[in-house]
Amino acid sequence: MNAESTNIVSKHAHRGQMIAVLLLSIAVTVLLYYVPYGPVIGRPLILFSTFAHEMGHGLAALVMGGDFLNFKMWLDASGVATTAVPDTRLSRAVVSMGGLIGPALLSTVIFALATKPRWARWVLGGFGVLCALSVILVVRNLFGIIFVLGCALFMITIAKFASHRIAHFVLVFLGTQLALSVFSRADYLFSATAKTTQGDFPSDVANIANALFLPYWFWGGLIALLSAGLLLIGCWLYYRALDA
Numbered sequence: 001m002n003a004e005s006t007n008i009v010s011k012h013a014h015r016g017q018m019i020a021v022l023l024l025s026i027a028v029t030v031l032l033y034y035v036p037y038g039p040v041i042g043r044p045l046i047l048f049s050t051f052a053h054e055m056g057h058g059l060a061a062l063v064m065g066g067d068f069l070n071f072k073m074w075l076d077a078s079g080v081a082t083t084a085v086p087d088t089r090l091s092r093a094v095v096s097m098g099g100l101i102g103p104a105l106l107s108t109v110i111f112a113l114a115t116k117p118r119w120a121r122w123v124l125g126g127f128g129v130l131c132a133l134s135v136i137l138v139v140r141n142l143f144g145i146i147f148v149l150g151c152a153l154f155m156i157t158i159a160k161f162a163s164h165r166i167a168h169f170v171l172v173f174l175g176t177q178l179a180l181s182v183f184s185r186a187d188y189l190f191s192a193t194a195k196t197t198q199g200d201f202p203s204d205v206a207n208i209a210n211a212l213f214l215p216y217w218f219w220g221g222l223i224a225l226l227s228a229g230l231l232l233i234g235c236w237l238y239y240r241a242l243d244a
Contacts, residue, residue: 024169024173025169025172025173025175025176026176044147045177047073047075047077047147048174048178049077049103049178050073050077050079051073051144051147051148051151052102052103052178052181053079053100053102053103053181054071054073054079054080054081055071055081055102056099056101056103056105056106057083057095057096057098057099057102058071058081058083058098059098060094060098060102061081061084061085061091061095061098063098064085064086064090064094065085065086065091066083066084066085066086066091066095067083067084067085068081068083068137068138069082069083069084069138070082070138070139070140071134071138071144072144073141073143073144073147074141074143074144074196075143078194078195079144079196080201083095089211089212090211092207092210092211093208093211096204096205096207096211097204097208100182100189100204100205100227101226101230103178103179103181104178104182104227104230105230106175106178107175107176107178107230107234108234110171110172110174110175110234111172111175111179111234111235111237111238112234112237112238114168114171114172114175114238115237117164117165117168118164120159120164120170120171121159121160121162121164121167123171124155124156124158124159124171125155125156125159127155128151128152128155128156129152131148131149131152131155132148132149132152132156135152158170172238175234179227179230179231179234182223182227188203189205189223189224190217190220190221191203191216192205192206192216203216205219205220
């Protein structure tokens with residue numbers, strides 16, 4: 001077999017591996033909703049999406065020139081991010097949108113970075129370090145600290161000890177969870193109230209409607225479309241790499 005044939009075989013193997021990782025990630029995600037005890041097994045994934053959601057609020061506040069004061073989350077997958085932002089309609093709307101679009105944006109970044117399987121260790125390790133830093137900087141309740149530290153330990157352990165193939169699968173799997181998280185809680189996009197352990201609050205889409213204009217269900221629909229668009233962009237970036 002000559003060098004050109006070897007490169008073709010290697011390219012096809014790489015293509016097959018990347019497609020298999022993405023399809024397996026999607027299959028496992030879907031099965032968790034149907035197999036016995038699936039929702040229980042998948043609870044950490046729901047909690048991870050809550051973490052990403054609330055961090056999205058906090059990072060949006062920083063982008064708007066405000067402060068990310070603290071973050072709390074609970075076992076029922078509810079969470080609250082406390083922020084301080086300039087008292088403008090736009091700032092309030094952007095912070096509310098940050099939590100809804102944040103996970104989808106992060107998933108797009110993950111899909112883009114996952115196009116190089118050998119980068120997976122570094123990417124997972126980097127996310128693990130960021131999780132640990134968030135505990136120091138903003139996480140302020142016991143359950144949140146335990147869960148986010150657990151995420152940090154898991155990612156850093158996979159990055160350090162697992163093969164690059166396993167690290168790649170874990171990275172794409174997390175990206176898939178984040179991409180689909182807004183749709184797994186689609187009812188929240190069309191609800192005026194958010195129920196948390198600390199009580200009932202206006203939902204994010206209700207806050208957007210109050211800050212800007214048009215009813216909350218309009219913003220829920222728009223954010224669903226934006227999230228779907230980001231998911232498609234992430235998949236396109238991933239697929240495009242198959243020909244690289």
